[in-house]
Amino acid sequence: MKVQHPLAAKEIDELNAYWRAANYLSVGQIYLKDNPLLREPLTLENVKPRLLGHWGTTPGLNFIYAHLNRVIRLNDLDVIYITGPGHGGPALVANTWLEGTYSEVYPDVSQDEEGMRRLFRQFSFPGGIPSHVAPETPGSIHEGGELGYALSHAFGAVFDNPDLIAACVIGDGEAETGPLATAWHSNKFLNPATDGAVLPILHLNGYKIANPAVLARISREELQKLLSGYGYVPHFVEGTDVAEMHSAMATAMDVAVREILEIQERAREQGDLHRPLWPMLVLVSPKGWTGPEQVDGKRTEGSWRSHQVPLSGLAANPEHLSVLERWLRSYRPDELFDEEGRPHPEVLALVPPHHRRMGATPHANGGLLLKHLSLPDHRDYAVTVPAPGKTKAEATRELGGYLRDVMHQNEKTRNFRVFGPDETASNRLSALFEVTERTWIAEKHDDDDHLSPGGRVMEILSEHTCQGWLEGYLLTGRHGFFSCYEAFIHIVDSMFNQHAKWLKVTSQEIPWRRPIASLNYLLTSHVWRQDHNGFSHQDPGFIDHVVNKKADIIRVYLPPDANTLLCVADCCLRSQNLVNVIVAGKQMQHQWLEMDAAVKHCQAGAGIWPWASNDQGADPDVVMACAGDVPTLETLAAVSILRSLLPELKIRVVNVIDLMVLQPREAHPHGLSDQDFDALFTSDRPIIFAYHGYPWLIHRLTYRRTNHRNLHVRGYKEEGTTTTPFDMTVLNDLDRFDLVADVADRVPAAASRAAYIKQWVREKLVEHRMYINEHGEDMPEIRDWQWPGGAKTDESK
Template identity: 70%
Template sequence: MQPAEASEGRVMLTDDELGAIDAWWRAANYLSAGQIYLRANPLLRRPLDREDIKPRLLGHWGTSPGLNFCYAHLNRVIAAHDLDMIYVLGPGHGGPAAVANAWLEGTYSEVYPHVSQDAAGMERLFRQFSYPGGIPSHVAPETPGSIHEGGELGYSLAHAYGAAFDNPDLIVACVVGDGEAETGPLATSWHSTKFIDPVGDGAVLPILHLNGYKIANPAVLARIPEEELVALLEGYGHRPILVSGDDPAKMHGLMAAALDEAIEEISEIRRQARHAGATGRPRWPMIVLRTPKGWTGPKEVDGLPVEGTWRAHQVPLAGVRENPAHLAQLEAWLASYRPEELFDTDGRPRTGVLATPPAGDRRMSANPHANGGLLLRDLELPGFRTYAVEVDAPGTTSTEPTRVLGAYLRDVIAANPDSFRITGPDETASNRLSAVFEATDRAWQAETLATDDHLGPHGHVMEVLSEHLCQGWLEGYLLTGRHGLFNSYEAFIHIVDAMFNQHAKWLETTRKIPWRRPVASLNYLLSSHVWRQDHNGFTHQDPGFLDVVMNKKPEIVRVYLPPDANTLLSVADHCLRSRDYVNVIVAGKQPALDWLSMDEAVPHCTRGIGIWDWASTDDGTEPDVVLACAGDITTLETLAAADLLRRHFPDLRVRVINVVDLMRLQPDTEHPHGLPDAEFDALFTTDRPVIFAFHGYPYLIHRLTYRRNGHHNIHVRGYKEEGTTTTPFDMVMLNDLDRFHLVMDVIDRVPGLGSRAAGVRQRMADARLRARAHTREHGEDDPEISGWTWPHGER
């Protein structure tokens, strides 16, 4: 197929139909501009005066008329073809348009009855926008029909495709702004055409909206030659349909024809794939819509051009309250939409405005897919205990924890073939989750070769070397009522810090919106972590995502550091059952000692923190020192240190505490999982030294415990930005987190132990030197260290 200029001859709309589309567009434009400017006199029943205008003019006009134009025409094709369609608005601050259309459809008044569909409701609609105590200026969770937070650019297309996966009847219309199209995440998202299955998935209809400018600069895609733009989009796998102009009368016909053509192509692709046995990757249609920025707004202000320029981006008339000429120009602009033709004397939309949109759940602002909790169903989860590792004695056998988890996830996929997906940047096998490929392939629609491994059109593992795309796909999937897991190398999950922030903010906001139903949690599995980068080095060593997560509201985030395979299974099952959280699980993929049987792991994970009596020597009395640990490698080093202390100081009372749920360290006043002060004091004491071996950066533990009674006694060892390509034990030594250094910390901090333990301290320092020398000579750790097991028999 060749790119096509849309032709009016392709669709035969009556004058009444075209008039109704134009009426809707004018009404939406009027409502969009009114939200930016007005707090009173919404229907211009009297001349505008200074007090009708908001004192702070906030919002973005430039993209709104184009978005309203798309919405009006999408409504027509939904009603004409009985389509199941939602929209994703990529332009960052298209909030006025999204709210205006939801109000016109009646959905806004249904979920917010005080914003009624009349003059009084219109006044509230205008006043609340970007106003204290009101609503944001972007397409936020408060906006019915939205699954996409418009405050940050780049993620719209990924969200759209995520929504389409396993939704075979759904079409997601995604408006991509030309400024947004310059971002890395959006540029990668075009490759989603290689992953969408026309048989089992829905369809995405991208509408690339070229209005020419960002805030102050030209948009790249709007300024390259059209043949170059078409070649780019065809290279991504689309057949672009071009719609361009500024004459509304002509543009309505062109857009109607383009949408009919696109919907026909999508229907034919589905028919060929689902009923005619067609295979291979189709070339999906998309629309390139070129309109002026700020279309239908002021053409010129103070002698300077506005419409079609960057000056239309935000508030084209900024001095309305102070400048009578601007006020008069605003009134003329609003009157140009002829509101008396659009709204009756009570302020309700007239019949002509409401002639074309769909009804009920077919309205894009009311589609259940855009409130995914309405469609969410519990996962069918296998009993995780059946995957348990046998542990007859602690620390005597080894297992690869994520490999064990892979078998569990394999059966989760098998039991939930249409509602569970795993995303990850080409690391599912590397992270030892290969068992999942016994139940599914990697999703793939591009060319395949005989040497490929587990690629197929219906796969439920989504791998592409873009963390942004993996995150965006999964967010769209979750927000439309499904479940999933994102597995990644720990260091590179930082790439999606901003996306995590936006999703966490979305979840936080939706908890305060009664009509938004809970969705499945966003689950991260971070492996190939900081302490075991055997094939890599310093670039792959960063546990700082935990610090980013901990900045979010405690109602939203959870962080788990299971120390072995059985605790990992218990934690994973819990996370997959949860709702409205971001769960972060950090777990190793390398062989690691098994500490707890499943009967011990479940209560330990349920508590989230606990004393390991079998590793302690305080015998239920007041300890001389507390050894605490959170993380798999830190648990290993802590227990090895406890073993050394037993041998060198048999009378020393040592308490070993393991932390699985990092939030347990906070007070219960700060986090729902937090420990009350009395329980924390009972565990850690208030006056004894605590040597805390932590997986991540040490100051995070201090942040979590700074209000605790004994905080001045807590000494934390963790990652201190020392790393390279080296052996596992050399890595912990570089960061003073090894067993020998932990023993030295005990000697230095237990009162009265320092002088009589000077010889032991020296032996610990010598042991570090020998271990370092062994790695330099042999290229591997001393077998006595790498082969260490817990030597104290049964519990």
């Protein structure tokens, strides 16, 4: 570790020149569309008609970037820069242009006067780039458009990345969010022997959009205790004098880097895995630093008024235009850029070499580092199914065995982890603990279960933190799997939004971004089996939320049994640039398909189950469709009843495993053509569709189909309580008896016996209610039901 402080005057000058250049470029992006080097007096024609962007946080971000450049160059460090204050986009764009990365990925935005003009003009401009640290920005894995996730992303980036330091700037507004407050605890999961390090940098500039920031308005002693209580050693850098601040920041950076390297050396060379106290920085600087001190007689620098655009209404107020010109010229651009608009060599003196520039780090373009997982053959984990419904198994427990061996086969590459909020065992994935432990580096007791610093199952009771860790892990080139209770995955709805938008932009619009591993969700403990938790744990609506996103990146799977779940999981772990949502129950349930049939069914996404149908060689009277494990069970039970009550009825059973096949091919890559859809569901026969989630989603996906008018969907309709498994279906009219009643109501061939069938259904439902109220469990005919057929699950028959 090289330490070079106090700084020599020359080094302060170099740091300050770089900082001035970055600030100039940042202000230029917000305001200018022409005259980028102020070679002529500034006029309104040079200024954008709509002034958009955020100045207040930007100079602090530039200051930190400059100082990180210095320690990277001094110590040959590998650093990724994560920007929590999301709308500090001008800073990151400015810095990556200065260091040369921006012009490498966007050659038309060259490092000269014309390139600078384009750089300025594109910012927050139609056809240009957003005002935040968007996917278009080199070096970014964290957009920051929504606050709260910077620190969890930073830790996700350094897990299994032993040589990487994630410098994570946390805005004092972001520090007030719940996800950020929890993410501080990520240091209890960071193994200094095998992981990299996170250097949190809390940036206290005093204000949010209009209000003071909480952490900026408590005493230094209280703030020190808070951060120390989280397990950090905070180093404060505070002031307004530029030279003194440069010197103080350099000293603090040197100390922090030295402490990080010493912690890692003790762990890696001496085997000391006691949880260390990691260093962090607290930068206290004025909001809008180096901007106008006052505008219209009101304090601006060091005030909330500098949060966005300190000077507006330039056309109506010529004095503002003059203030803007003085502000821009205060950075002395003629000293920073040559006649052609290129940065002077002394401005770039502290920029790291090519492979160490933060804008060029491959960790921020994770596809460059991505290695394919070594996957076992999922067919080796097949559940034996001698005939449909003759075997029972817990689907997710079978998946656990497969994931165990995925973990084992990738032990050396250390590029796969499983994430979840304290639910790995509850979700029947305990087989993982045969080859790994839960990650844990905090205090441990003798009777703790499967805790180890080297564990690769990440559990913390915060869905936000799990999601943030996993996103950071994926974005830097690794693979992961997120298991969660279905009802509570909604906690990360907005985080999913941001990641899905990132994937949409990077996969379709930014060719230099390489594909990354997909974000894989397993949602279990689902809506239909919450026997003791009740109504609070019943919500299948995440699927609806996911389907809103761009079709090219969204996949939703509803495997009806263990073998289909294994097929789906294998497909998801092989995919890239997708969000895969798998919904599967963890309870003991019927198994329908042997592995070969499961493989064929999963590849098709939806298909007829001939062994459950009797319409071969004739048009069906009714199509009984189903999607989801419990709806599949109830559909097959209803079919068995109908065969007894109406043996002459021609029934086709269609199971849907890939929900996206229901959309037209024009709307989704997996969508069925209209011809194939009509062949499967018919163009004119009643369709009784039993669905896992909210019924209207099926209507939304199929509204353009020929036979939509004959489609009747049953699903979850916000009725639930602590009750028996079958009663949950009865409360929501998804049960086998109500499905039979639907056929009686809607199928002409059943009309002659409809009255008797519906009376029988009513009586069975009364019998059900009386029985569970007395015995507290479902009737034996429900508990012990089996599919009456005996044919094997061969789709060719």
